[in-house]
Amino acid sequence: DMVGGRDFGDMKFNLATQAKRQPGSTFKVFVLLAALEQGVSPYMTFNPNGTVVFDIFGSEPWEVSNYHNASFDVNEMPILEATVRSVNVVYSQLIMRIGAYGFAGLAMDMGIETQLNPYPAIGLGGLTIGVSPLEVCTAFSTLANYGVKNEPVAILKVVDKDGIVMEEHQPNSAQVLSSINAFRAIEIMQQVMLRGTGTNARLDDRQTAGKTGTTQEIENAWFTGFTTNLATSVWMGYPEENIEMDIVHDIRVVGGTHPAMIWNLFMTEATKDLPIENFERPQDDMINVQVVPNHETGEYMIPNRFTPEDQIIIKQYRYGQEPIEQMPIPEDAIPLMPMVALIPINEANHILIEAGYTNILYKNERFADVPSGYTHRQEPMWGQPVELIQKITIWVNP
Structure with a gap:
């Protein structure tokens, strides 16, 4: 079944086949x-x-x-x-x-x-x-x-009046x-x-x-x-x-x-008149999986997002027998967000750039408790692990 509009008489445009919309x-x-x-x-x-x-x-x-x-x-x-x-x-x-x-x-x-x-x-x-x-x-x-x-x-087929295809x-x-x-x-x-x-x-x-x-x-x-x-x-x-x-x-x-x-x-x-069935696992159930050897245990694990590419290999497994445990993420893989509130904006910017953060948004917001040009709020908060791809927002007293 295809419904491409309310009434073809009113609109010749078929929304189902011709409308291009963001998915x-x-x-x-x-x-x-x-x-x-x-x-x-x-x-x-x-x-x-x-x-x-x-x-x-x-x-x-x-x-x-x-x-x-x-x-x-x-x-x-x-x-x-x-x-x-x-x-x-x-x-x-x-x-x-x-x-x-x-x-x-x-x-x-x-x-x-x-x-x-x-x-x-x-x-x-x-x-x-x-x-x-x-x-x-x-x-x-x-x-x-x-x-x-x-x-x-x-259209599956065209048949004439005599039934000839x-x-x-x-x-x-x-x-x-x-x-x-x-x-x-x-x-x-x-x-x-x-x-x-x-x-x-x-x-x-x-x-x-x-x-x-x-x-x-x-x-x-x-x-x-x-x-x-x-x-x-x-x-x-x-x-x-x-x-x-x-x-x-x-x-x-x-x-x-x-x-x-x-x-x-x-x-x-x-689906009322269609047979009730379950999705069936294909007979050919070999899958390729990216894995990394855990040298401490000798077992293969799945890489984490910080695992260097040259350590990752691809192995074949029957689906269901592949490793699903991820290599532990090293504690130092994600840096701790530095404290950059209540200091001059240039100093805050220098600290963040040195730490590796480059996606920084500064917003002007009045705050009487700090001098003009000083930061007074940050998101994310300091002291927690924050990845370098994250956007950092700093509020500054103009």
């Missing part, structure tokens, strides 16, 4: 898949907090925050959990680790037809040109089909992703619907997997998901242009609210 966190699925294909373990951790800034060659620095600036009570979050909770700050670090070329190419192989320029921001849905719901649904159906892509088709569609399939890594991603996306951002979409009678997507200004909200036998993408937005939605029917619009509820209502009816 938000929907695109994290392609980052996850590319990471799995490269051997990155979903149990590798990143710090989910703060605003992080990355230097991009030939471009402006890339600044990333969590939705609504959400923070978490942990400083280490596995990729798996960051997928379930759709955490931008973790995913931005994963994107910088695996590179934009890998997941941009994979997304296009899976069914995204828009030409994707390999900028890191596209992994969080920041596209130069958006994507249509049909493209997104095609790519997710490739995942549901264990990495086998089928071209979307509307005049023309018939010839399926064109291609394996664009390993079936076992597709299955691993499906397992994680099931968690999205069981306990993460997609719980409103969950079906009561069968297994489902999916992903929410919301753009920063809430101009586009998505839920795309599938059962074993049907994939559906729901996009919500204004047809004319990007207009902020915010609150609709007393509920804030995000991918996990209205689009997820619409997906649930549609899929409840659409």
